[in-house]
Amino acid sequence: MADRLENYYANVVDSVGDGVIVLDNTGAVTLVNPAAEELAGVSRRQALGNLFSDIFKDDRALNELVAKTVSTGMSVSDHENIVLKRGSRITPVGTSTSPLLSSNGERIGTIVLLRDLTNVRELESAVRQADRLSSLGALAAGLAHEIKNPLGGIKGAAQLLEMEFPDNEDLREYVRVMLKEVQRVNVIVEELLGLASPGRLKLGKVNLHRVLSDIVLLQKNACEGKEVYLQQYFDPSIPPILADEALLTQLFLNLIKNAMEAVGTGGVVKVTSRVLADYAMTQKGERRARMVAIDISDNGPGIPEDVLENMFTPFFTTKSQGTGLGLAICQKIVSEHRGMIRVDSDPTRGTVFTVMLPLVQ
16 A cells, blocks of 8 residues: 555656655755656656756756755745756746655755746747837837828829820939839838737637648749758648637748748758647636647758847848848737747757747637
């Protein structure tokens, strides 16, 4: 009976999603669950019997936190300042430490709980960016409306002027340049209004794979003469989701076109769908919903760090003919669907844009 109960409790600890590490009164590790192994980058076999301070010798703040409980028996928590560094991987963690007591109240060790805050930090960053876009959008709407009126006057005057010079091709060419530039400004203004306008989603059942397949097919035809290989890998278990099909088409078309432009001859662009088990975004009163992720990856040269930090900032662009609003609008579309967008780039691997949307049916 005792063995069965011990196995039961061991299974409970192993099934906990947060990292659990138990120390004896000397600070040596006596138990590590799989989540803690993953966070610490150390196996149970390597950890058991060794001092916690040796295993986490490079994580000074975490060591100080644990040492305080080991020496005093006090419970301590720190949800903001602990960061685990494992090679190039940096993981923010919420940490709490508490004394482990026997049935008669004697302190027999220390329990360390580690919670991976990576997803939380990403959500916080998405919310901050959405707030910035909202403030900028209100300003942009006012500017756009003020620009459209004189722009219409300039366009009308230029069209009348063109009619005045039926035989002077040089002057008519100047007028055509004026009209072309007016149209370019008008496109920017329309994009500004699109960024500023409140969400009016036309929700319906959307088959993501059909939307993506149509875009891939069109882009394959559009890149004839340029050797770019488009590949798609879809999870057939993903059902239709509740979304605005027109806006999702705009979103994925923009991202796929950007990926194609990033690769040269012989480049590869992959479009992949998958279900995320570790993400769940909910609002008050809603049932818990899983997320579906769409990865758009390319094997291009990657994105420099300084560009990566500003990619979703309105008017920031590296293209000579770009407005710098495309990715900002993409982020707005994702935000309106209560999703997230993130980018991962490396010169040796290329770039991956990941769009995460609630798997709401």
